[in-house]
Amino acid sequence: MSAIVELLLPEILLCVGAIGVLFLGLSKEFSSRAVVWSVLFLAGAMFATYKLAIAANGDEVFAVASLHTGPLTHYVRMIAFAIGILVVLACKHVPEAEERGEFFSLILFSFVGLSLTAIANDLVLLFLALELVSVPTYILIGLSRRDIRAQEAAGKYFFLGAFAAALTLYGFSFIYGAAGTMTIFSAGTVPFQQGAYHSIAEWFAAGNVYDRMHDPLLIVGFMLSLGGLAFKLAAVPLHYYVADVYQGAASPITGMLGFVPKFAGLIAIMHLLSIVQWQIADSSVYWGIWIIAAATMTIGNSLAFMQYNVKRMLAYSSVAHSGYLLMALLAGPGASGAGSPLRNGVAAMLFYIAIYGAMNLGAFLVLSWFRKPGTDDSDESAEMLEDLAGAARRHPWASLALAVCILGLMGFPLTGGFLGKLYIFSSVLSATADMQAHQTSLIVLVVIGAINAAVGAAYYLRIIASCYWREPSGKVTTSTCMGLRVALAVCAIVVVLGFAWPGQLIRHSVTAAKEGIDYPRVMRFHTADSHSSHPAESVDLARGRR
Amino acid sequence: MLVGALIFGLGVIGFLARRNMIVMFLSTEIMFQGVLVNLVAMGLLHGNIQGQAMGLFVLVIAAVEAGLGLAIVVMMYRRRGTLDAESWRTMRG
Amino acid sequence: MSSMPLLSILLATPVFGAIVIFATNWDPATIRRFALGMSVVTLAVAVCALAVFMQHTGDLSSGGQLLTESHSWVSSDGAAIPLRLGYKLGLDGISMPLMLMTLLLTPLAIWASFTSIQSRHREYYALMLLLFGAMLGVFCARDLLLFYVCFEFTLIPLYFLIGIWGGSERQKAANMFFLYTLAGSMLTFAGVLYLGWKASSVVHDGARAFTFDFDIIYMLHAQGGLSATEQWWLFVAFFAGFAIKVPLFPFHTWLPLAHVEAPTAGSVILAAVLLKLGTYGFLRVSMPVFPNAAIELGPVMGVLAVVGVVYGALAAWVQTDVKRLVAYSSVSHLGFCLLGMFCMKMAGLTGSVLYMVNHGLSTGALFLIVGMIYERYHTREMDQIGGLARKMPIMAFFLVFFTMSSIGLPGLNGFVSEFLVLIGTFISGRTDSGMAGPLGVGYAIPAATGILLGAIYMLYMVRRVLFGPVKEPGHGYDSSGGLTQDLTRREVSILAPIALACIFLGVYPKPVIDWMEPSLSPVLERVANVHMEDWHRATAGVESDDAAYSALAVTLADSADRSTLDIVRRDGEAAPLAAPIAIHMKPDDSEALR
Amino acid sequence: MENLKTLAILIPILPLLGMLLVGAVGLRFLKDKSHWLVITGVGGSLVLACLILGDVVSRVSRDEAASHVANAESAVGSAALSKSIPIYDWFVVEADPAHGAMQSAGWLQMTFRVDQLTCVMLMTVLAVSFMVVLYSKGYMRDHHGHAERGYERFFAFLGLFVFSMCMLVLAGNFLVLYLGWELVGLSSYLLIGHYYQKPEAALAARKAFIVNRIGDFGFALGIWLIYLTFRTLDHQTVFDLVAGVFNYDAGHNHQAFESLVHTTLGAQASVMDFKVLVESRITWIALLLFCGAMGKSAQFPLHVWLPDAMEGPTPVSALIHAATMVTAGVYLVARCSVIFASSEIAMWFVAAIGAATAFFAATIAMTQFDMKRILAYSTLSQLGYMFMGLGVGAFDSSVFHLYTHAFFKACLFLGAGSVMHAMGGVIDIRRFSGLRKQMPVTHLTFLIASLALAGFPLLSAFWSKDEIIHAAFQSNVPMFGWIGLVTALLTAFYTFRMVAMAFWGPLRLPQGVEHAHEGGIWMNGPLVFLSIGAVLAGYVGVHFVSGGGFLGVFQPDGVFHEFLAPVIASAKGILAGHGAEHAGAAHAGGHGLMYASSGIAILGILSASYLYLKRPTIPWAIAAASGSLYRLVYNKYYVDEIYDAVFVQPLRRMGRLCFAIDRNFINAILYVLGNIPRAIGFGVRSGQQGAMQGYALGMVIGLVALIWIVLNGIG
DSSP: OHHHHHHHHHHHHHHHHHHHHHHHHHSHHHHTTHHHHHHHHHHHHHHHHHHHHHHHTTSOEEEETTEEEOHHHHHHHHHHHHHHHHHHHHGGGSSOTTTHHHHHHHHHHHHHHHHHHHHBOBHHHHHHHHHHHHHHHHHHHHHHOSSHHHHHHHHHHHHHHHHHHHHHHHHHHHHHHHHSOSBSOOSOOSOSSTTOOSSHHHHHHHSOHHHHHTOHHHHHHHHHHHHHHHHHHTOGGGOHHHHHHHHHSOHHHHHHHHHHHHHHHHHHHHHHHHHTTTOGGGSHHHHHHHHHHHHHHHHHHHHHHHOOBHHHHHHHHHHHHHHHHHHHHHHOSOTTOOSSTTTOHHHHHHHHHHHHHHHHHHHHHHHHHEEEOOSSSSOEEOOBHHHHTTHHHHOHHHHHHHHHHHHHHHTOTTSHHHHHHHHHHHHHHHHHHHOGGGHHHHHHHHHHHHHHHHHHHHHHHHHHHHHHTSOOOSOOEEOOOHHHHHHHHHHHHHHHHHHHSOHHHHHHHHHHHHHHHTOOOSSOOOOTTOSOHHHHHHHHHHHHHO | OHHHHHHHHHHHHHHHHOOBHHHHHHHHHHHHHHHHHHHHHHHHHHTOTHHHHHHHHHHHHHHHHHHHHHHHHHHHHHHHSOOBGGGOOSSOO | OOSSOHHHHHHHHHHHHHHHHHHSOOOHHHHHHHHHHHHHHHHHHHHHHHHHHHHGGGGGTTTOOEEEEEEEEEEEOOSSSOEEEEEEEEEOTTHHHHHHHHHHHHHHHHHHHHHHOOSOHHHHHHHHHHHHHHHHHHHHBOBHHHHHHHHHHTHHHHHHHHHHHOOTTHHHHHHHHHHHHHHHHHHHHHHHHHHHHHHTTSOBTTBOOBOOBHHHHHHHHHTTOSOHHHHHHHHHHHHHHHHHHTTOGGGTTHHHHHHHHSOHHHHHHIIIIIHHHHHHHIIIIIHHHOHHHHHHHHHHHHHHHHHHHHHHHHHHHTOSBHHHHHHHHHHHHHHHHHHHHTTOSHHHHHHHHHHHHHHHHHHHHHHHHHHHHHHHHSOOBTTTOBOHHHHOHHHHHHHHHHHHHHHTOTTSHHHHHHHHHHHHHHHTTOOSSSOOOSOOHHHHHHHHHHHHHHHHHHHHHHHHHHSSSOBOOTTOOOOGGGOOSSOOHHHHHHHHHHHHHHHHHHHOOHHHHHHHHHHHHHHHHHHHHHHHHHHHHHHHTTOSOHHHHHHHHHHHHHHOOTTHHHHHHHHHHHOSSSOOOOOOOOHHHHHHHO | OHHHHHHHHHHHHHHHHHHHHIIIIIIIIITTTTHHHHHHHHHHHHHHHHHHHHHHHHHHHHHHHHTSSSSSOOOHHHHHHHSOEEEEEEEEOOOOTTTOSOOGGGEEEEEEOOOHHHHHHHHHHHHHHHHHHHHHHHHTBOTTSSBOTTHHHHHHHHHHHHHHHHHHHHBSBHHHHHHHHHHHHHHHHHHHTTSTTSHHHHHHHHHHHHHHHHHHHHHHHHHHHHHHHHSOOBHHHHHHHHHHHHHHTTTOOOHHHHHHHHHHHOTTOOHHHHHHHHHHHHHHHHHHHHHHHHHHTTOGGGOTHHHHGGGSOHHHHHIIIIISTTHHHHHHHHHTHHHHHTOHHHHHHHHHHHHHHHHHHHHHHHHOOBHHHHHHHHHHHHHHHHHHHHHTTOHHHHHHHHHHHHHHHHHHHHHHHHHHHHTTTOOBGGGOBOOTTTOHHHHHHHHHHHHHHHTOTTSHHHHHHHHHHHHHHHSSOTHHHHHHHHHHHHHHHHHHHHHHHHHSSSOBOOTTOOOOOOOOHHHHHHHHHHHHHHHHGGGGGEEEOSSSSBTTTEEESOHHHHHHHHHHHHHHHHHHHTTOOOOSSOOTTTHHHHHHHHHHHHHHHHHHHIIIIIOTHHHHHHHHHHTHHHHHHHTGGGHHHHHIIIIIHHHHHHHHHHHHIIIIIIHHHHHHHHHHHHHHHHHHHTTOOSOHHHHHHHHHHHHHHHHHHHHTTOO
16 A cells, blocks of 8 residues: 555545645634645645655556556656646636635646546546546636636536537547556566466557557547547647637636646546557557647637737647647657657657646746736726736836747747747657658658648747737736746746756656657566566565455 | 446537536536446446446546536626626737 | 967857847947947957968868857767757858958948938847847858858847837838748748758768758758759758848748838848858859759750849839849849859859959948938939939939949949850850850840940939039028038948948959858869769750760769860760760769769 | 059049049039049049059060060060969859868959050050040030039039940950950940930940840850869960960970969869860850950941930040040950960951951941941941951951051040030031131141041151051951052042041031131140151051162051060960961061052042032032942941841840730739639529528438449548
8 A cells, every 4th residue: 555655655645635724714814824745745746746756766666556657657747737826826816805715726736637547547547637637627717717708618518618628538448458458568478377468568469459549449549549538639620719718717727727738638648549559550540640730730820820819829839739739649659669759759748748838837927917908897808909008118027028938829930939940840750760651641640740830830939929029018016926037937938948958857858758758568578587576566466465 | 238328428419419518517427427337337247346446536536626627617607697608708819 | 270269259249239238228329339330340350350261262272161160059978869969160261251351331321321320229220239149140151050040140130120119100111122032932941941951961971960060061962962953842942931031033022011111221231242142052052952953954944034123123213212223233233243153163153253253342332321311302203303413423423433333334333244255154054164054145134234224223323313413402401410511421421431341342343252162162063973974964864875885974973074074975976886875973073073 | 563553553542533523522522623523533543553564564675685585585574474363363263062161272263464465555544535535524514614514414424434445455364354345335335425415426325235234245255264274264264275285286395384274173183184174165155255446446246336426415425435444355365365366267267357357347337427426337447457457367456557547546536526616516527518627736746647547658657557557468368458458448439528528628607607617715625635656656557677678667566565465465376276377466678568558548548538628519419429329328337227137126126025924914814813703603592592401402312312323432
C-alpha cells in the first residue's frame, strides 16, 4: 500500500489542499488567504513530484495495475503544477469574496485531474481523470464572471463537454471490446489465463501489426475516442464551442482553459497511439489524423483572421495551435528514437505544449491586466481590439509582455515559439524518412503549416499593431492585482527563456518522449537484479498482488 | 452491442433534435446508458468482469454529471426565464 | 582565429545600446547623442575587427574564415544523432565589405534622423540600434539557423519604423512589407530545416550531428548529399524567401510602397542594407549548396533579372514622387546585381558583390538627400519643387554627384561594378576559360540598355528637381529644427564620407577586390565542378563501348588539367584518330583538383 | 621613357587640380579671381604637351637617323612609344577559378599611351582650351565687368572638361578611353546646363548627355565584344592581333603573331580558330566603335544634340562643339584605324555616314538665321568631311583637317560670342548688320576664319579639305568625292551668307543697343591668335617643293603626314592588302583638283556676298519659291520630332504601362492571395451561429464524415 501512496503523493497533497481551501472559503476573514494556501499546496505537490522523479531516475514503475509513473508523468506533473501556480496567482482578483474558496479548490481539482491523466494506465482511470479535468472547468466558467455571457459559456461547454465525454467513453468501450482488458500496459508477463491478455498493449503486440490495425472494433473505438478527445483539443470537427466559451469566461480562466484540457487530451491521445506502438503509418487512421491536423490549422487560422475581439481571436489561434500539436503527434517518436526534438515528434509536442501554455496564459493575462469600464460599475478586462489601442504609450512594460507572448504564438525568432515550431516542422520532415509511404503527404503538411504560420502572423500582427500604433482611447486602466503582475512577468520570461536557454526543457521533454516510445514494453520487465532496491520492491508488489 | 449502439444513437438524436435544455441533458444521460450497455456486452465477449467494473464507474460519473448539469440548467433558467437552448445566442461569429 | 570574441562584441554593442535606451527615459537630446555614440562605438569595434582581418587576409584563400567564434547554444547529445545548434560567427571576403558599408551608413542614418524624427525618440533609436545589430548578425553568421533568425529578426524593427514614423498610409505599407517578406521566408524556413536535417547525414570529423553549420552544409554537396531534384526544390524554397527580399521582378511591388512611407533613416537602411540580405543569401546559401539547381535555373534567373532591370528603369521614369523613383531605381540596380551573380564568372561575382556595396552607398545617399529636401519642403512631388539648384547649391552638387555615381559614371563606384557585371555576363557564355556560365550575350545587351535607361530617368529627376525655374511649394522652406536654406554643416558632414567612399571605390577598388576574390573562388569552383559533371553526362551519352574508353579516360583524366578538355572536345570531330573521348571525372577527382 | 610617364601623368592632373581648387576655394574667396587657377592649370599642361611633342619628335628623328637605311621601320625609340605605360591596377575582370590565384593578366590597369597621334591631339586640345579659357575670362562678365553668377562653377567645369579630354586622348586601353569618353559627356552636360535657370538649357543639357549615352552604349558593347574575342583591352595588343590576323595569309612570318596570341589567350588557344573568330567579329566591333564615335561627334543619326547644345555659353560651344569634344570620335576611329581598315563594310559605312552628314548639315546651315546654329551645322558638315576622309582610308589627312578645323572654327565661335556679347545676347543675324565699322577686330578675325572655313586657297582648311576630297576620288566610290565638292560649295556659300548679313551692309542694331563695342583685350587676344593659327596651321601639312605642285610651290603630304605615318602604318598595310589602290593620301598629278576646289570656294564666296549684299531680296524669293522644301530644310528635316515620336513617347508609355501593371495587376494578385484565409473564414463562420444544437450538429457531422473516411480508408 505504501507504494501507491508514495506514487500518488502529489495528487493526494493537492486533494487535501483543495478540500482545505474549500473549508477556508467558508469563513470570511480566512477566505482572502485562500490564494496563499492553494499556491502553497501546489508548490508542495511540485516538490513531491520532484522527489519522486529523482527517486525513479528515469525508469518505469508500475505500482498497481492501473497506475504507472515514469519520466513522462514527472514531466507532465511538473509542467501542470507550474502552470497551475501561475493560474492561481492570476485568478486572485477574479472571484467575489464569498465564492473564493470554491473557486480555488475547483482549480486545484482540475490540476489533480490533469496529473492523473498522465498516471492513468487503465482506460477507466483515464476517463475518470479526463472528467475530473473538465467538470470543475464547467463550474469555473460559470463562477468567473457575473454577466450573462459567462453563464451561457458554462452551459454550452457543459452540454457539449458531456456529449464529447460520452463519445470518448463509447470509443473506450469499443477498444475494451477489441482487447478484452482495460489496462493499457502491464509489467507482468504471464497471461492471467489462456486467451486473456494483461493489457491492450500486450494484446496488440501479440498479433501481427497488420491485422491488429484492421480489427474493426479497434478502428471504430480508436476513431470515436479520438473524436471525443479532439473536443478537448478543440480540433476542427469539434471546435465550435471554443470561441463562445473563451469569450464568455474571465481571461485568466480562459488562459487555464486554453492549456489544461488541451494538455490532458494530448496525453490521452499519446496513450492511445502508444497502444498501437505508433504503427499508424499503413492504416487509414494516419489519414484521419492527417486530415484533422491540416483542417484544424487552416480553419483555426482563417477564423482567427476574421475576428476583432481579441479573446475570440486567441481562441481560434489556440485551435490552430492544436493543429500544430496534432501534426507533431502524427510524426510520432521517429524510428530511431532520436535524441533530439528535431527528430522526435513526441518530444517536440511536449516541448511546444509547455511553451504554448506559458504564451497562451501570458496573452490572456495581459488582457485581464488591461481593465476597461464594464457595463456595471466593476471594470471589465479588455476584449476588443480598440480596448488595447495605444496601450503601449502609457504601459510600455505590459504591452511589451503582450508583444513577446504574441510573437511567441506567431513563432517569431527570439521567442520559444520559434523553437517549438522549428522542432515540430523538422520532426515531421525527419519522419518522412521513417514512413516512406507518406513522404509527400508529410511534406505537404509542413508546407500547409508554414503557410498557416504566415497567415497566423497576419492577425497576431494586428494585435501588436493596435497596441503600438493606435492613439490611446483614454479609458483603458490597469488592474492593481499584484499576483496578476507577477504571473504575467513569469509568462513573458518563460517565453523568452524558451529561446535563450531551452537546453533544460529539451532534455526533459526528450527523456519524457523516449519513455513514451518504449510503452509497448510488455516484453521488457524489471528483473529482480535491477539496480535500485526501491523499484524492485514495487515490481514484486505489482506481480505479487495480481 | 447492437442494443448499446441503438441507445447511444437515440441519445445523440435526442440531443440534436430537442431544444429544451432538460431534454438535451436527459439525452446525454441516455448516451451514457447506451455506453454502459455496450461495456457490459464487451465484458461478456471477453468473459471478464472488467467491463462491468468500468460500467459502475460510468454510472457514478453519470450521476455527477446529472448533479452538475441540473445545477447549470437551473442557473440558466433563472437567468433567462426559458429553457430553450436557442435563446442562448448572444455570442456568435 | 582571434582570441577576443570581436564579432560577438560587435553584435552585442548595438543590442546593448537598444536595451539601455529602452530602459531609461532620458530626454530626446541625450537619447540622440547616446544612440549616435553607441553606433560610433560599434564602428570603432568594427575598425579593430578590420585591423585583425587585414593581418590575416593571407589565410583567407579558398573560403577561409576569419575572426570565427563558435559556442554551442543548444546541444543535447542524447541518442544517436546529437543535436548541436551552434552560434558560429565568422567573416570572409564577401561579408566584410558589406559589413563595412552597414557600419558606415547606419551611424550616418541615425545622425540624419536627428531632425526628421520629432516624436517617440526612445522607441525610435532603440529600434534603429536593434536593426543595426540584426543586420550585422546576418552578415557574420556562419550558422544557417543563426543566419535565418537574424534574417527574420530584421523585419520587426523595420516594421515598427515604417509603421510608427512613416508617411501617410504607413500601416498598409508596413503590413504589406512584413507579411510579404514573412510569407516568403516561411518557405525558406522549411528549406532551412530540410537542409539541416540532410546535413546530419554529413560525416564531419567522425561525428554526425544535426546542425546548421555552414561549413558542414558546404561539405554536404561534396559528399554528394543532395540529389538534383532535392537541390531544385531547395533552391525554389530559398528563392521564395530571398527573391522577395531582393525585389526580383515579380515580387518587387512592396518596395516602392515601403520606401515612400518609410522615414528617411528607415528607407536609407532599407535600401542600403536590407535589400542586400536577399542577394547575400543567394550568394551565401543558394549558389554554393545547390550548384546544379543554380546552373539549371541560371537562365530563368537571368531573364528575371534583365526584366527587372528594364522594368524598374521604365517604371522609374514615369514617377512623380522622387522617393518612389529612387525606389524603382533600386529595383533596376538589384536586377543588375543578380545578373552578375548568376553568370558564374569571377568578374560577374566580384561585380555583383561590389554592386551591393556601391548601390548601398549611392542610393542610401540619394535617400538622405531626398529626406533633407522633405524636411525643408515637406513634399516629395517633383511638380511642386523645381530649380532648387539656385537656392541650395551644395545640395545640388551632392545630388548630381550621387546621381552620376548611381548611373555608373566612370571614375565613381557605380561604373566599376556595372562594368564588371556586364562584362561577366557578356563572357559568361564562353567556355575556354574555366567553364561556361548559363548567361550569354543575349542577356548582356538588354541589361546594357539598363545603363541607358538609368541615365534617362535619373537625369529626368535631376532636371525636374534642380534645374529650370525656381518652384517652391507655398510657404517656402520651414526653418524649424535649425535647418538653413541650404545644407547645414551637419548634413554636409553626413554626405561627405559617403561621397569619399564612392570616389575611393571608383578610382581604386583593388583592396576590396583582393578580399573578395579568395572567398568567391570556392563558390565558383563548386559550380565549376558541377558543370564538369553535367558536361560529362552530356558527352557520355555519345560513348558506345563503355568499358574500353573508361580505361583510356582514366589515364587521360589524371594527366589533363581542365584547360585541355576544350581542345579534346573541339578537335574531337576533326581528327579521326581521337575518337570522341570524354574525360571521366569521378567525384574524388574534383577533390584532387580543388 | 621615364620622364615621358611623369609628363603624361601631369598633363591631366594639372587641370584636375585647377578644377578641385576652384571648386573648394573658389566659392568663398576667389569669387571672380578663380579663373587664374584654371588658366594656370591649362597653360601648364599646354607647356607640358609641347615638351612631350618635342620629346616625341626628337625620338622619331633619332630613329630616322639611326635607321635611314631601312624604310621607316620604327626602331627602339618610337617603338617604345607604342607601349602603354601602366599607372596602377584598376580592377580585375578575369581570374580563372581553376588556378585560384589572380593572374596579373586578369587585372585591367589604368594605362596611358603617348605616341604621335596623341601629341597632335594634345596640342590641338590644349591650345584651343587655353585660348577659350582666356576668352571666357572676358566673356563671362556682364556689362559692368564683374563676374556673372556661377562664374567659378563655370571655370571648375572647364577644368574638369580639359582633364577628361586629356584622359581620353592619353588613354592606353579601351577602358580608360571609355572613362575619358563618359567624363567628357558629363562635363559637356554640366557646361551646356550652365544657365540652368533657363528650362531649354536644362533640356538641352539632358538631351546632350542622353544622346552621348546612347553612343556610349554602342561603344561599351564594342569594348565587351573586343574583350570577348581578345581577352584584353590594351590598345597595342589588340591592334597587333588584328594586324596579325589580317596579314596572316599574306605569308608573313607569323611566329611573332602566334606568340602574341598565346600570351594573351592562354597557351591552349588554337591560332586557326582564333583567326576565324576574329574575322567574323571584326565588322561588328568596328561598327559598334563607330556607333560610339557617331554619338560623340554628332554624326547623322545622333546629331540632334549639337544644335541644341548652343544653349550653353559661347566659350563652351567654342571649346566643346568646335575643337575638342566632337573630334573625339575622329580620334577614336583614327586610333583604331587598324580595326576599321580590316573590314570593308565598316570603312564604307563610315564614309557614307560622313558624306551624308556633311551634305545634309550644309543644306540646313543655309537656311538658319541664328549665328551659333549656323556654326554648329557647319561643324557637323566639317566632321562629316573628316569621317568621309577616314572612311576612304585617308586617316592622316582627316586628322590634319581636324587639326586645322579646330583653329578656325574656334575663332568663328569666339567671334560670334563677342558679337553676341556686343548685341546684348541677340544672335539672330536678321536683327543686326553692318558691324564692320563698329567691331573692326572681331570683323577682321571673323572674316579670316570664314575664308579658311570656306576653303579659300592658301588658307589652312583648303589643304586639308582638298586632301580628303582627293582621297575620296581615289577611293573605290568616287561618288563621295562629288559630294565633297558640292558640300565645299555650300559651305563657302553659307559661311559668307552669314558674314555678309552680319558684318557688311548698312549698320543696323537691335533695339536697346546703342552701339556695338568691342570685347576687351581678353576677348580679342585669343581671337587674333586663333585667326593667325587658322592661316598658318595649314602649312604644317604641306612641304615646299620647287617646281610642279599647286601654284608651282606647294606639295601636299608634308611634315604632318610623316609625323603620323607610323601610327597608321599597319592600317595602310591592310588597306593595301585589300587591293584598294589609294595608298598615299595625295601625290603628284592631283593639282588639277586643287585648282578646281579653290575655284569652287571663290565662286561660293562671291555668289553669297553678291546675293546678300546687293540683292537681299533674291534669297527671300528663292526661299518662298521653294516653299515646302525650304520649310523642310529650315526645320532640320523634323528629325527631332521624329525621334521624339519614335523613341521617347513609346518608352514613356511603356513606363506608364509598367507602373500601371505594378500598381494594380501585381497588387491585385497579392490582395487576392492575402484574402484567401478571409474567404475560408467567411465560409466556416456561417457555422458559428451560437446555438448549442448548431454546434452539436456540426460536431456530429464532422465526426461521422471522419470515421467514414477512415473506415473505407482513402490512404
